[in-house]
Amino acid sequence: xxxxxxxxxxxxxxxxxxxxxxxxxxxxxxxxxxxxxxxxxxxxxxxxxxxxxxxxxxxxxxxxxxxxxxxxxxxxxxxxxxxxxxxxxxxxxxxxxxxxxxxxxxxxxxxx
Amino acid sequence: xxxxxxxxxxxxxxxxxxxxxxxxxxxxxxxxxxxxxxxxxxxxxxxxxxxxxxxxxxxxxxxxxxxxxxxxxxxxxxxxxxxxxxxxxxxxxxxxxxxxxxxxxxxxxxxxxx
Numbered sequence: 001x002x003x004x005x006x007x008x009x010x011x012x013x014x015x016x017x018x019x020x021x022x023x024x025x026x027x028x029x030x031x032x033x034x035x036x037x038x039x040x041x042x043x044x045x046x047x048x049x050x051x052x053x054x055x056x057x058x059x060x061x062x063x064x065x066x067x068x069x070x071x072x073x074x075x076x077x078x079x080x081x082x083x084x085x086x087x088x089x090x091x092x093x094x095x096x097x098x099x100x101x102x103x104x105x106x107x108x109x110x111x112x
Numbered sequence: 113x114x115x116x117x118x119x120x121x122x123x124x125x126x127x128x129x130x131x132x133x134x135x136x137x138x139x140x141x142x143x144x145x146x147x148x149x150x151x152x153x154x155x156x157x158x159x160x161x162x163x164x165x166x167x168x169x170x171x172x173x174x175x176x177x178x179x180x181x182x183x184x185x186x187x188x189x190x191x192x193x194x195x196x197x198x199x200x201x202x203x204x205x206x207x208x209x210x211x212x213x214x215x216x217x218x219x220x221x222x223x224x225x226x
Contacts, residue, residue, distance in 0.1 A: 004154070031213055032213060032214075034214065034215070036217070041200070041222065042219060042220065043116075043118075043202055043217045043218050043219040043220045044155070044202065044204075044217040045217075046214065046215070046216060046217070049214045089154055089155075091154075091155075093213050098143065098145065098160070098206045098208075098213035098215055099145070099157050099160060099168050099170075100145075100147075100155070100157065100204070100215060101157070102154030102155050102156075103154050104152070104153055104154045105154055
């Protein structure tokens, strides 16, 4: 059974800092890994999708890496801003269809 | 291009009642998945529909059932509601059989059972 863990559970940083969020998964036979952002009480916004054959993806200030063999992914956020405050969830797709298994998220607060 | 839409936004029900939630997928998508997200937790997979059939199911009781219509929209039905069914219900759409399986989520329906 696939299990996804995210560390840390919560993080508070001052504006402008670079930060790293971690995600680990137990079954390396994944199709892809997605990072999502969730604002309180809202739905999920897809940030980055990394295919199992890829090592990293970048979008603006975000960079996600994937090490499938060790079951790890990191989300790097450069020059954090208060608007980045949200919960960040990682999820992996395994099996023959697009079922996502999620971690419990990292709640990020960026302070002025 | 409309994204994934869900209705209603919020819902309050009493224990034992039944509820129906609705989802319209993103234009061009034919697969709908439903997730339950309890407070402070990650979303949990309920089931997935493609070609009007349930293709996969997570670890949820038979009180949870669904339907997909010819226009790809979907309904989630929950019978005999329990207090523990209170959660944010998320719908996700994707294209069946595409290599990247990227999923797009709707805004969710907040269900409160009293």
